[in-house]
Amino acid sequence: DVKVTQSSRYLVKRTGEKVFLECVQDMDHENMFWYRQDPGLGLRLIYFSYDVKMKEKGDIPEGYSVSREKKERFSLILESASTNQTSMYLCASSLTGHPKGYTFGSGTRLTVV
Amino acid sequence: AQKITQTQPGMFVQEKEAVTLDCTYDTSDPSYGLFWYKQPSSGEMIFLIYQGSYDQQNATEGRYSLNFQKARKSANLVISASQLGDSAMYFCAMRATNFGNEKLTFGTGTRLTIIP
Numbered sequence: 001d002v003k004v005t006q007s008s009r010y011l012v013k014r015t016g017e018k019v020f021l022e023c024v025q026d027m028d029h030e031n032m033f034w035y036r037q038d039p040g041l042g043l044r045l046i047y048f049s050y051d052v053k054m055k056e057k058g059d060i061p062e063g064y065s066v067s068r069e070k071k072e073r074f075s076l077i078l079e080s081a082s083t084n085q086t087s088m089y090l091c092a093s094s095l096t097g098h099p100k101g102y103t104f105g106s107g108t109r110l111t112v113v
Numbered sequence: 114a115q116k117i118t119q120t121q122p123g124m125f126v127q128e129k130e131a132v133t134l135d136c137t138y139d140t141s142d143p144s145y146g147l148f149w150y151k152q153p154s155s156g157e158m159i160f161l162i163y164q165g166s167y168d169q170q171n172a173t174e175g176r177y178s179l180n181f182q183k184a185r186k187s188a189n190l191v192i193s194a195s196q197l198g199d200s201a202m203y204f205c206a207m208r209a210t211n212f213g214n215e216k217l218t219f220g221t222g223t224r225l226t227i228i229p
Contacts, residue, residue, distance in 0.1 A: 104158035
């Protein structure tokens, strides 16, 4: 069964910490995405990548960066975590043009205290 | 820019009844795809159904069908004979199918609760 794996299901971090959220897919997909999900706001795109070492800003990139050194891995980095980054983070991957869209990971619920 | 609007934050439906979840969209792209995803309380997003903007027929997948009305820019999800396991968040999403674009734009979601 194809999978997108996010390294942590729940994470609690302190304000100001550097936080790494890891995402690995085993489907050889070119495209990978990071979204955050907040009640009443749906899913908002943070960053995405269409190829190794390529990254593009989504709709809400402020306070985040990403790294894609290998095709299967896409990391989201919170340089200095803040309480307003408390959220559910969803990683997804896709095959270009595939009609089923994305395959999602199970999500990481991050709490910044 | 693309926009998805889901106007029903929450719905309560009796088990075995049919459910319609509303979705309207706005885009200037001539070619696009529309998606519905289900998110149970466990958190994972499950793909349900896809409709291409040039598809002649409405998409169906088992108990799910997509009522696509292009002129109205609506893509409502219909669930027939609802079950308790259908209780979840449902998201409508769209993607412009121009070359090089793989981004999905999501709506705010509808929380569906099925009542026994």
